[in-house]
Amino acid sequence: MRLASPSDIAVPAGRGCVLLTGARGFTGIYVREELERAGYTVVGAIVGAAAGPHEVTLDITAPDNCRRVMEKVRPDYLVHLAAISFVQHADAEAFYRVNVIGTLNLLQAIADAGLSPRCVLVASSANIYGNARADQITEAQPPQPVNHYAVSKLAMEHMVRTWSDRMPIVLTRPFNYTGVGQEPHFLIPKIVSHFVQRAPVIELGNLDVERDFSDVRMVANAYRRLIEEAPAGEVFNICSGRGHTLGGVLDMMSAIAGYTIDVRVNPAFTRANEVKRLVGSAEKLQRAVGQVATYPLESTLDWMYNA
Structure with a gap:
């Protein structure tokens, strides 16, 4: 194992050193840029x-x-961003080994090393809410997970709370977000890539879904603001508060690309337990850290299309 040398991780006065798990992942790249711009030293943990x-x-x-x-x-x-985050990941056991036990190992390691961190931010997921019926889901919404990914994240949250008397932990529940660099098996990058290639047809799964899509740069900004405020013991939705139907996303992309794609439903991509609507309330986050950077979905899609 190659560890950064002391000179590699010299800490600027007034900020500090952030250990960032999942540093080379889609989200981690943007979080690292956000933190370094703000003057933090970031040590990226990779696998x-x-x-x-x-x-x-x-x-x-x-x-x-x-x-x-x-x-x-x-x-x-x-x-802590490292996780198995693709809902349709084939190995169900891996969700629990990585998302729950892996997080436990990190918290135990902090305690064993005798550290007193200023803030521990752990990323959960809005998927724990399942098919909630609220127009805008708040953090008080009872969880209703419908897949192994969501169950593993909810189990992780409960485990993390057993450490809340020993270190200042903040839990986040990001809703759907996207941006340049997200893997193409996720929905928005798949749609954008088809338009970039000017494909005549796209095959999708459930079409009757509505999601709260944010920009990854907003998520990174929110995470930085949260570790600075360090509201220990709290959980926060990370979301825009606006829902977008799949049809609406396709219409935006048609306007950006200048043509209409033929959408076909592929039964192999449909899920019987699909969460139909997932739109969050960002009020608690805004009360804690103020207004975070926002990007209209059309702007994010245009950024991805022209990248």
């Missing part, structure tokens, strides 16, 4: 690759590895 400057190799399912990393880096903050 299965040679670590570069300001990076460490970390397997969160290995308790000893977690402990060694915490002892070497000794971060002031932990932003």
Whole structure:
């Protein structure tokens, strides 16, 4: 395991060192940029690759590895993004091994290293809400998870709360978000890529869905603001508060690309337990940190199309 040297992780006065798990993932890249622009030193935790400057190799399912990393880096903050996040991931057991036990290993490693972090931010998911009927889902909405990903995230939340008396932990529940660099098996990148290629046809699954789509840059900004405010013991929706139907997204892309694509339903892509509507309330987040950076969905789609 290659650990960053002390000179690699020199901490600027007044800010501090952030250990960022999932640093090379879609979200992690933007969170790292956001934090570094604000003056933090970010040590990125990565899996299965040679670590570069300001990076460490970390397997969160290995308790000893977690402990060694915490002892070497000794971060002031932990932003924990690493997870299996693709709902249709084939290995159900992996959701729990990574999302629940992996998070437990990190928290235990912080305690074992004798650290007193200023804030530990742990990313959960709005998928825990399931098919909630509220027009805008608040953090008080009772969870109704309908798949292993959502159940694993809810289990993780309950486990994390058992540590709330020992360290300042903030939980986030991001709703759907997208941007340049998201993997093409996710819905919005799949749609955008078809328009970029000027494909005549796109095959999709459930068409009667509505989602609260945000821009990944807004999510990164919200995470930075939350570790600065450190509202310990609280959970926050990360969302725009606006719902978009799949048809509406396709119409926006048609306007951007200048043509209409033929949409066909492929039964292989449909899910019987699909969450039909998932739109959140951002009021609690705004009360805690103020107005975060916002991007209209049309702007995000145009950014992705022209990237």
